[in-house]
Amino acid sequence: MTLFVDMDEVIADTYGAHIKRVNERYNMNLTKEACRGGEVWQQLPDHREAIWRHYFEPGFFRELDPIAGSQEVLRELSEKYEVYIASAAMQFPDSLKEKHEWLDEYFPFIHWSKRILCGDKHILRGDVLIDDRSHNLEHFVGRSLIFTSPHNVNTTAFERVNSWEEVCSKLL
Amino acid sequence: MTLFVDMDEVIADTYGAHIKRVNERYNMNLTKEACRGGEVWQQLPDHREAIWRHYFEPGFFRELDPIAGSQEVLRELSEKYEVYIASAAMQFPDSLKEKHEWLDEYFPFIHWSKRILCGDKHILRGDVLIDDRSHNLEHFVGRSLIFTSPHNVNTTAFERVNSWEEVCSKLL
Numbered sequence: 001m002t003l004f005v006d007m008d009e010v011i012a013d014t015y016g017a018h019i020k021r022v023n024e025r026y027n028m029n030l031t032k033e034a035c036r037g038g039e040v041w042q043q044l045p046d047h048r049e050a051i052w053r054h055y056f057e058p059g060f061f062r063e064l065d066p067i068a069g070s071q072e073v074l075r076e077l078s079e080k081y082e083v084y085i086a087s088a089a090m091q092f093p094d095s096l097k098e099k100h101e102w103l104d105e106y107f108p109f110i111h112w113s114k115r116i117l118c119g120d121k122h123i124l125r126g127d128v129l130i131d132d133r134s135h136n137l138e139h140f141v142g143r144s145l146i147f148t149s150p151h152n153v154n155t156t157a158f159e160r161v162n163s164w165e166e167v168c169s170k171l172l
Numbered sequence: 173m174t175l176f177v178d179m180d181e182v183i184a185d186t187y188g189a190h191i192k193r194v195n196e197r198y199n200m201n202l203t204k205e206a207c208r209g210g211e212v213w214q215q216l217p218d219h220r221e222a223i224w225r226h227y228f229e230p231g232f233f234r235e236l237d238p239i240a241g242s243q244e245v246l247r248e249l250s251e252k253y254e255v256y257i258a259s260a261a262m263q264f265p266d267s268l269k270e271k272h273e274w275l276d277e278y279f280p281f282i283h284w285s286k287r288i289l290c291g292d293k294h295i296l297r298g299d300v301l302i303d304d305r306s307h308n309l310e311h312f313v314g315r316s317l318i319f320t321s322p323h324n325v326n327t328t329a330f331e332r333v334n335s336w337e338e339v340c341s342k343l344l
Binding site: 002004084088090091093094096097100101111112113114115116117118119120122123124125126141 | 174176256260262263265266268269272273283284285286287288289290291292294295296297298313
């Protein structure tokens with residue numbers, strides 16, 4: 001079985017990093033719970049552009065926390081299946097090396113040959129895609145699993161996994 | 173139709189860059205013709221390691237010349253088909269941004285969403301792969317076109333294209 005796993009908001013806590021910056025910079029107390037059903041910027045629409053620019057700050061992608069359970073479960077999955085990391089990173093040229101280094105740190109068991117930095121994900125050939133974004137999941141030919149992130153909690157179109165524990169029980 | 177196009181030795185003259193460095197550094201007069209049937213390092217087996225390290229020199233991938241005809245033909249192809257660039261770049265972390273910038277310079281009409289930096293290429297879903305390496309072509313499910321490079325002239329396993337002119341006449 002070939003399995004593709006997205007990075008941001010699936011194994012890397014991008015959403016949490018946006019909240020952390022917003023709380024520091026605007027002296028706020030946002031939480032993921034308070035943001036449920038939308039993007040972080042929707043809590044501060046006047047700062048949408050500034051929040052978007054987080055993606056271009058040196059170190060943004062390198063300093064993300066791993067999502068709870070992702071390391072342990074992906075290690076197990078990669079012993080049984082062909083596990084690829086597939087991140088739509090090409091939009092952020094400076095993220096490419098940071099993402100590679102981040103994987104070296106937290107997912108060293110995912111060999112370079114199994115890392116994909118791309119744009120469109122419908123060009124992937126395999127059995128399962130775990131992703132947080134509908135636009136990636138809807139064009140994938142295979143089993144699409146939506147990984148819960150605050151922004152997608154109201155989406156009903158896909159088989160849902162709320163945690164890496166649930167991924168484990170579905171796939172292992 | 174979805175078309176995947178490799179970078180090194182298909183649209184970027186990596187082979188020529190190795191020869192240029194070897195000629196400058198070892199005061200030689202190697203040519204592509206003299207190397208036919210093998211890799212550049214096979215002409216200087218004692219320097220295999222040093223030639224491999226070219227890949228890790230800053231600027232190596234950024235300074236490559238485009239292969240003759242690749243820009244014109246890919247522009248035409250991309251107006252008719254879904255054209256993706258797919259490069260097994262993950263082995264060289266410093267190449268990632270350089271390759272992205274190189275594409276911005278020479279192939280600006282290939283949008284970021286159509287650029288793939290990966291390892292294994294058998295995870296690509298599409299109709300045609302143009303590549304110079306047998307190990308990429310043999311596992312692709314679709315039409316595999318081998319693009320002639322000095323190192324692959326003796327390979328007979330795939331449909332061959334000797335130039336971008338030939339790609340044009342086969343696909344356009």
